[in-house]
Amino acid sequence: MSTTFGSFEEFWAALGRLYDQQLKQDQQIAASAAQIAANAAQAAENNTQISQLLEQVQATDGRLDRLASMVATLAGSVVKLSDDIEAHERRLERLEGTA
Secondary structure (H helix, E strand, O other): OOOOOOOHHHHHHHHHHHHHHHHHHHHHHHHHHHHHHHHHHHHHHHHHHHHHHHHHHHHHHHHHHHHHHHHHHHHHHHHHHHHHHHHHHHHHHHHHHHO
């Protein structure tokens, strides 16, 4: 001991500094572990929110598909009614032309 350190007091002081550094590192490791756990919890919450959003998007997509189908049906009905109106108008014109 006397070759590296001038005295026992120097050795003891160096050992104290090493211990203090180790405590500081242990605290940093604990803080980092807590931060990692918090980040993991936040990531899990984000995944849950993403899953909920995906479900909402899928539900909206289904509703939009049904709406598009109803619009197509309505458009077909409008075309049929338009054709019926034109046919009635032609018949009415023929009847008025003969009177």
